Amino acid sequence: MAYAIVEAGGTQMRVEPGRFYDINRLPVDEEGNFTLDRVLLINNDGEIHVGQPTIEGATVEGTVMRHFRGRKVIVYKMRPKKKTRKKRGHRQELSQLMINSIRLNGQVIAGEDSPQDTTTTQSEPVAATTEEE
Numbered sequence: 647m648a649y650a651i652v653e654a655g656g657t658q659m660r661v662e663p664g665r666f667y668d669i670n671r672l673p674v675d676e677e678g679n680f681t682l683d684r685v686l687l688i689n690n691d692g693e694i695h696v697g698q699p700t701i702e703g704a705t706v707e708g709t710v711m712r713h714f715r716g717r718k719v720i721v722y723k724m725r726p727k728k729k730t731r732k733k734r735g736h737r738q739e740l741s742q743l744m745i746n747s748i749r750l751n752g753q754v755i756a757g758e759d760s761p762q763d764t765t766t767t768q769s770e771p772v773a774a775t776t777e778e779e
Contacts, residue, residue, distance in 0.1 A: 648691065648756030650748050652706050653684040661706060661745045663757030671739040674710045680743065682706040688748060690755050703751040711742040 649662045655670030674680045685704035688695040716738040723732040747757025
């Protein structure tokens with residue numbers, strides 16, 4: 647199983663093709679494609695590529711599925727004996743990103759059009775024969 651560690655939205659995360667991830671809001675419309683260039687590590691079935699700090703020529707491609715707001719976080723500050731209370735709420739703007747493929751120097755390592763995904767054989771449908779006498 648291939649995966650990559652990327653930096654997106656100020657955070658580092660482990661991503662795999664075919665999975666959804668919630669990251670900070672991306673400047674792309676819904677159903678638009680997005681390419682992550684800051685790839686820190688790629689693991690392809692035990693073959694590991696480590697960047698210093700990033701891997702040259704490595705990209706992770708994904709599709710923005712939707713934009714939404716995260717759960718509300720309540721920040722409550724109180725100073726005892728001073729009658730001072732502050733209650734604030736925050737909802738982070740997020741984007742849901744589905745990872746399509748991991749590429750290294752233009753070659754697809756994992757995801758769509760990858761060599762690992764073409765192992766299934768597709769046979770042609772056999773037409774049903776009827777015997778008429």
